[in-house]
Amino acid sequence: xxxxxxxxxxxxxxxxxxxxDPDVVIFGEDAGYFGGVFKAxxxxxxxxxxxxxxxxxxxxxxxxxxxxxxxxxxxxxIAEIQFADYIFPAIDQIVSEMSRIRYRSAGQFTAGCVxxxxxxxxxxxxxxxxxxxxxxxxxxxxxxxxxxxxxxxxKGMLIAAVESGDPVIFFEPKRIYNGPFDGVPDKPxxxxxxxxxxxxPQGRYTVELGKAELVREGSACTLITYGTLVHVAEAAxxxxxxxxxxxxxxxxxxxDIETIAASVNKTGRVVVAQEAPRTSGFAAELAAQIQEExxxxxxxxxxxxxxxxxxxxxxxxxxxxxxxDRMIRALKTVTEA
Amino acid sequence: MxxxxxxxxxxxxxxxxxDAPDFSYLNLPKAGTARRPDALASWRETVDLATGLVGVLDxxxxxxxxxxxxxxxxxxxxxxxxxxxxxIYDERMLKLQRQGKMSFYMKSAGEEAVAVAAAMAxxxxxxxxxxYRQQGILFARGRNIVDMMCHCISNSRDNLKGRQLPVHYxxxxxxxxxVSGNLGTQFPQAVGYAMACAYKGEDRIAASWIGDGTxxxxxxxxxxxxxxxxxxxxxxxxxxxxxxxxxHQNIALGDAPTFAAxxxxxxxxxxxxxxxxFLAVYAATQWAAERARKGGGATLLELFTYRADAxxxxxxxxxxxPKTEAGLWPLGDPVERLKQHLIGRGEWDETRHxxxxxxxxxxxxxxYKEAESHGTLHDGPLSPTExxxxxxxxxxxxxxxxxxxxxxx
Numbered sequence: 177x178x179x180x181x182x183x184x185x186x187x188x189x190x191x192x193x194x195x196x197d198p199d200v201v202i203f204g205e206d207a208g209y210f211g212g213v214f215k216a217x218x219x220x221x222x223x224x225x226x227x228x229x230x231x232x233x234x235x236x237x238x239x240x241x242x243x244x245x246x247x248x249x250x251x252x253x254i255a256e257i258q259f260a261d262y263i264f265p266a267i268d269q270i271v272s273e274m275s276r277i278r279y280r281s282a283g284q285f286t287a288g289c290v291x292x293x294x295x296x297x298x299x300x301x302x303x304x305x306x307x308x309x310x311x312x313x314x315x316x317x318x319x320x321x322x323x324x325x326x327x328x329x330x331k332g333m334l335i336a337a338v339e340s341g342d343p344v345i346f347f348e349p350k351r352i353y354n355g356p357f358d359g360v361p362d363k364p365x366x367x368x369x370x371x372x373x374x375x376x377p378q379g380r381y382t383v384e385l386g387k388a389e390l391v392r393e394g395s396a397c398t399l400i401t402y403g404t405l406v407h408v409a410e411a412a413x414x415x416x417x418x419x420x421x422x423x424x425x426x427x428x429x430x431x432d433i434e435t436i437a438a439s440v441n442k443t444g445r446v447v448v449a450q451e452a453p454r455t456s457g458f459a460a461e462l463a464a465q466i467q468e469e470x471x472x473x474x475x476x477x478x479x480x481x482x483x484x485x486x487x488x489x490x491x492x493x494x495x496x497x498x499x500x501d502r503m504i505r506a507l508k509t510v511t512e513a
Numbered sequence: 514m515x516x517x518x519x520x521x522x523x524x525x526x527x528x529x530x531x532d533a534p535d536f537s538y539l540n541l542p543k544a545g546t547a548r549r550p551d552a553l554a555s556w557r558e559t560v561d562l563a564t565g566l567v568g569v570l571d572x573x574x575x576x577x578x579x580x581x582x583x584x585x586x587x588x589x590x591x592x593x594x595x596x597x598x599x600x601i602y603d604e605r606m607l608k609l610q611r612q613g614k615m616s617f618y619m620k621s622a623g624e625e626a627v628a629v630a631a632a633m634a635x636x637x638x639x640x641x642x643x644x645y646r647q648q649g650i651l652f653a654r655g656r657n658i659v660d661m662m663c664h665c666i667s668n669s670r671d672n673l674k675g676r677q678l679p680v681h682y683x684x685x686x687x688x689x690x691x692v693s694g695n696l697g698t699q700f701p702q703a704v705g706y707a708m709a710c711a712y713k714g715e716d717r718i719a720a721s722w723i724g725d726g727t728x729x730x731x732x733x734x735x736x737x738x739x740x741x742x743x744x745x746x747x748x749x750x751x752x753x754x755x756x757x758x759x760x761h762q763n764i765a766l767g768d769a770p771t772f773a774a775x776x777x778x779x780x781x782x783x784x785x786x787x788x789x790x791f792l793a794v795y796a797a798t799q800w801a802a803e804r805a806r807k808g809g810g811a812t813l814l815e816l817f818t819y820r821a822d823a824x825x826x827x828x829x830x831x832x833x834x835p836k837t838e839a840g841l842w843p844l845g846d847p848v849e850r851l852k853q854h855l856i857g858r859g860e861w862d863e864t865r866h867x868x869x870x871x872x873x874x875x876x877x878x879x880x881y882k883e884a885e886s887h888g889t890l891h892d893g894p895l896s897p898t899e900x901x902x903x904x905x906x907x908x909x910x911x912x913x914x915x916x917x918x919x920x921x922x
Contacts (some may be wrong), residue, residue: 226514233735235731235734235739237701237735239702241698241701241702241736242705242739245642245703245704245709246705246706246708246709248690248705248709249705249709249710250709250713251709251712269696270730273695273698278904280673280683281682281690281691281906282672282673283903283904284683284684284685285691318905365867386910430910433911
């Protein structure tokens with residue numbers, strides 16, 4: 177199997193989808209000829225033509241609405257929002273329309289489509305290129321929200337998302353597009369070629385949405401996270417001397433409560449980590465659900481490791497970001513409690 | 514306009530309660546004077562039409578000028594019948610709302626031609642993305658009235674399972690998209706749908722309707738941008754009924770000459786149309802549909818009309834506009850104008866009209882009795898309670914399964 181980075185894996189997923197289904201169309205700002213600012217759609221217009229992969233005007237609401245209208249006519253649109261930070265002009269179309277077309281028409285119309293968007297921090301992007309706005313969308317009935325953490329999952333989950341028939345917000349951790357990140361700032365980038373999940377089959381396969389993955393088994397503490405922080409968590413586990421169990425959530429809606437509960441019931445101690453600001457973040461949902469499911473198994477308060485309740489800073493990015501060292505401190509706090 | 518100094522400015526309507534309305538300021542061009550360009554002409558050929566007025570029926574109810582669609586008397590009688598039914602249905606539903614039979618209602622009084630004539634000029638398979646005041650489309654497309662009422666009273670036969678406010682219809686079989694309550698969202702969606710039709714090589718087109726006030730929404734401008742960029746086979750209708758609840762159209766219009774003129778800046782063919790003139794609405798829609806189907810792209814139509822009654826059952830228009838306005842509206846009433854046209858041609862008379870009104874009233878009254886036999890919002894039966902957990906996703910996930918158990922249904 178060839179080694180791919182996440183960009184190449186996404187590109188391969190879209191290649192497979194375009195090739196296999198004439199109803200798949202792809203569009204977004206700079207997503208056509210140029211192949212997207214992160215090159216996820218590179219070469220696809222040349223291969224499949226202007227009708228299948230095309231540029232969209234800079235109007236995120238119109239991009240989302242176009243996807244809804246096309247999906248209502250049976251197409252399977254994949255729309256790119258250039259940065260997750262830019263998704264807010266589309267919020268009415270996504271929250272009030274896309275998510276509810278099936279429900280409010282009692283199944284007469286559907287709006288199955290995928291909104292792909294580069295997400296998260298760690299690239300010195302400042303406040304408008306670093307956000308993790310997943311909680312705005314996990315709060316919306318009718319949407320699925322997913323965040324892959326490696327090339328293999330990125331491809332398999334994108335194919336599964338397009339084939340799911342319901343709208344999917346597909347957030348891509350852009351810090352790890354080109355290689356996993358261990359949460360230690362300013363170290364040279366490592367390569368997906370040396371990571372087992374960097375091996376990506378050429379053809380079609382899916383990774384089931386709604387299923388988490390135990391990426392490290394342990395007995396002392398459960399660390400639940402998604403996206404870039406999965407790799408930070410693995411690095412923290414290697415360096416903290418604690419037997420940490422790590423769950424890569426992958427799907428936030430719906431999330432895999434069975435895998436979470438089984439682990440927490442085993443370890444009794446939990447860190448939930450997200451890059452987003454703390455208040456009303458997705459970690460809060462997980463913490464609440466875990467205490468409902470596993471209250472009598474818990475031996476310490478659930479620890480939320482998060483960004484701060486500030487806008488995402490530029491110069492002080494690493495003071496905001498949940499780095500490896502902060503994660504180690506969190507694990508110690510929870511296991512020593 | 515300017516005294517050489519910038520001043521904070523908020524527009525006011527020409528008339529408020531207590532004023533004597535005088536619509537002569539509108540300077541509306543006479544019916545029959547507008548040119549009719551070829552349906553595939555450049556948008557530049559519509560510049561004068563965007564600030565003028567496409568009209569067919571003149572003040573003597575004669576059909577005049579290039580835009581006369583020369584419809585058969587049968588077709589016009591059918592249109593009249595749909596408009597009469599729309600009006601009687603609305604009146605009856607309003608009365609029932611006042612009796613507490615439904616939570617809310619919105620009439621389309623005075624605007625019946627906008628929906629009915631457009632629906633008749635389109636093909637039955639063309640996809641429509643209406644707002645909440647185009648119920649006339651449903652009558653023109655032959656929807657079962659009992660089904661419409663069952664939706665409005667949210668009973669066990671409501672095809673939307675009680676999920677939507679009254680008049681927010683959806684009818685896939687009739688190619689009628691689900692009506693939103695958020696303004697203007699359907700405009701760019703219609704463009705996406707039209708693009709998909711073109712992508713699939715179909716000759717179906719899409720049409721959407723918003724009000725004058727909604728042109729201020731970003732989705733209006735997004736829709737026009739998409740429609741122009743991708744030359745989508747879509748008709749974008751702005752129903753200028755002068756009022757957005759209590760805000761006069763000038764709150765959205767600003768100093769623009771007309772709403773239709775806004776389409777010109779996007780390079781779209783744009784027409785202002787007498788929205789109370791059944792024949793003009795039919796002709797303009799037919800022109801725009803031909804343009805869309807033959808690859809000429811989108812058209813922006815401004816239907817110039819007047820909302821003759823309240824916005825909804827939640828407002829009292831006498832609080833914000835003179836009561837006499839509707840009666841003085843210079844473009845008259847769409848039902849009366851088509852009726853008089855047919856009478857003038859010897860194709861209709863008062864007796865036949867009375868018979869039609871009587872038949873439609875009977876139909877509506879009888880239909881409501883039948884609808885009520887399937888339940889009402891207050892007394893039930895409603896759709897099964899567990900149905901609130903259906904259709905959120907194709908398949909409910911564990912959260913919805915558990916929450917349904919928590920509710921005990």
